[in-house]
Amino acid sequence: MSGRENVDVLVIGGGPGGTPAALALARAGKRVMLVESGRGLGGTCLFEGCIPSKIFRETAARRREISRAGDFGLRMASREAPEVDWAAVQARRHKILSARAQGALMRAQAMPTLEVVFGHARLTGPREALVELSDTQRRVGFSHAILATGSVPNRLPLPGASLPGVLDSEQLIEIGFVPDSLALIGGGPIGIEMAQIFAMLGSRVTVLEAQERILTPVDAVLAGRLLERLAADGIAVHTNVGITAIEGTMDQHTVRFEKEGEANEITADVVAIVAGRHPNVAGLGLEATAVAYDRNGVRVDETLQTDESGIYATGDLVGHPMFAHWATAQGLAVARYLLGHQADYPEPRFNSAVIFSYPELGMAGLTDEAARSEGMDVDVAEYDYREDARAQIGAGASGLLRIVYRRNDLRVVGIHALVEGAADLMGEAALAIRTGVTLPQLASAIHPHPTLTESFGLAAGAALTSESV
Numbered sequence: 001m002s003g004r005e006n007v008d009v010l011v012i013g014g015g016p017g018g019t020p021a022a023l024a025l026a027r028a029g030k031r032v033m034l035v036e037s038g039r040g041l042g043g044t045c046l047f048e049g050c051i052p053s054k055i056f057r058e059t060a061a062r063r064r065e066i067s068r069a070g071d072f073g074l075r076m077a078s079r080e081a082p083e084v085d086w087a088a089v090q091a092r093r094h095k096i097l098s099a100r101a102q103g104a105l106m107r108a109q110a111m112p113t114l115e116v117v118f119g120h121a122r123l124t125g126p127r128e129a130l131v132e133l134s135d136t137q138r139r140v141g142f143s144h145a146i147l148a149t150g151s152v153p154n155r156l157p158l159p160g161a162s163l164p165g166v167l168d169s170e171q172l173i174e175i176g177f178v179p180d181s182l183a184l185i186g187g188g189p190i191g192i193e194m195a196q197i198f199a200m201l202g203s204r205v206t207v208l209e210a211q212e213r214i215l216t217p218v219d220a221v222l223a224g225r226l227l228e229r230l231a232a233d234g235i236a237v238h239t240n241v242g243i244t245a246i247e248g249t250m251d252q253h254t255v256r257f258e259k260e261g262e263a264n265e266i267t268a269d270v271v272a273i274v275a276g277r278h279p280n281v282a283g284l285g286l287e288a289t290a291v292a293y294d295r296n297g298v299r300v301d302e303t304l305q306t307d308e309s310g311i312y313a314t315g316d317l318v319g320h321p322m323f324a325h326w327a328t329a330q331g332l333a334v335a336r337y338l339l340g341h342q343a344d345y346p347e348p349r350f351n352s353a354v355i356f357s358y359p360e361l362g363m364a365g366l367t368d369e370a371a372r373s374e375g376m377d378v379d380v381a382e383y384d385y386r387e388d389a390r391a392q393i394g395a396g397a398s399g400l401l402r403i404v405y406r407r408n409d410l411r412v413v414g415i416h417a418l419v420e421g422a423a424d425l426m427g428e429a430a431l432a433i434r435t436g437v438t439l440p441q442l443a444s445a446i447h448p449h450p451t452l453t454e455s456f457g458l459a460a461g462a463a464l465t466s467e468s469v
């Protein structure tokens, strides 16, 4: 090991919570070291999360749409859905991932004051870390550090949870075949996305959820509509279940569970535990500092500073919400703060997110339930996508839009949409909520025809002319 090197900012973790912050700091001339212990820059989002799951969804949704070509006046030689070449799907995933990781590395390497180090970083004191590389170690002193080591999948303390063939979400991404049957333990965003992906690829899918309903924090009406869709597509969903054991061999498993006091079981070739994630503090050396944490995440103040002054934390490491764009917004806020600028810290009530279900479920701001629990007097303007021109033309002529607004000043505080294409509606939704747009403003904005975004104006306009407003 050579002597101690010094940097202005040490960033630990090259995912969405770390890399954009490191780039922003280096762009402003700070000496930054960005340490990443994984396969490249991109984090869980690139290698095991957002991007690979959406690559799979793209294939699965296209397969589904092709099998409905007849609805669009396209005669097919056979009514059968196309055969899945899973090796080609996985090869496509690898190609996109490595191109994106390479692009991120090239952007970072173009910064003269940023050094990217592929190794494992461990704090050895409040202003010092040890970076372990494959063949050497480097001792690094820093003025500030940003911890962005993300999260890891929850393992359930269940008999059989470690059997071969019982996977977590990261192993499910790597799977080498489309299983005939798949049991997913967990009905949150990852569980529901994976359920529909594999069902559209031809698997028989069962979802087992411990809570009363799937997608708990999501708008309850839309989650209910999506549940109907899952049932119509043959996905079995059991809620309120307590899993008691997983048994079986590599390629045939039985999942035993209790529901309403009765013992039940289902069988599946592959079982995946997709029951949430927890912050990744293992091996980070927090014990050498005053940084405090628990199972929910590292404790931070309103500037995202930990209990150790000068050490900040961002992204999944801080706990929920766990989204890539949220992690990036936090990282950039910390970077701006360290550069002495006004930092705009992300606030949960302005967040937006998409569950890439089929159809997509987009959400921005508060649900009516959350708004009421905060003491707001709110109403909901609804719009049924069955009436929508764009939805009728495309494949998504079902679903619902729900706009949550305050009754006293008509300010929009939440927009939730279940429709194929909802993902790309959420930009306008997030902007409307962030800037305090009212129903009359949303109604008078001129939305192009025929597009899904018209639904915002139509829903707002209808609510304004109804007796209740």
Ligand SMILES: Cc1cc2nc3c(=O)[nH]c(=O)nc-3n(C[C@H](O)[C@H](O)[C@H](O)COP(=O)(O)OP(=O)(O)OC[C@H]3O[C@@H](n4cnc5c(N)ncnc54)[C@H](O)[C@@H]3O)c2cc1C
Pocket: 012, 013, 014, 015, 016, 017, 018, 035, 036, 037, 038, 039, 042, 043, 044, 045, 046, 048, 049, 050, 051, 053, 119, 120, 121, 122, 148, 149, 150, 151, 169, 190, 280, 283, 284, 314, 315, 316, 317, 322, 323, 324, 325, 326, 327, 354, 356
């Ligand atoms: C299946 C799945 C689908 C998802 N889909 C979406 C989606 O569609 N949209 C969305 O917004 N979010 C999605 N997410 C969540 C998203 O991936 C995370 O919220 C996001 O990656 C968090 O970013 P982060 O930078 O905090 O952590 P991470 O992306 O986990 O990055 C942390 C990095 O730190 C590195 N690291 C850890 N410890 C050390 C150490 N000691 N030294 C050096 N490096 C270290 C890790 O190797 C990793 O690269 C999904 C997640 C999963 C699992």
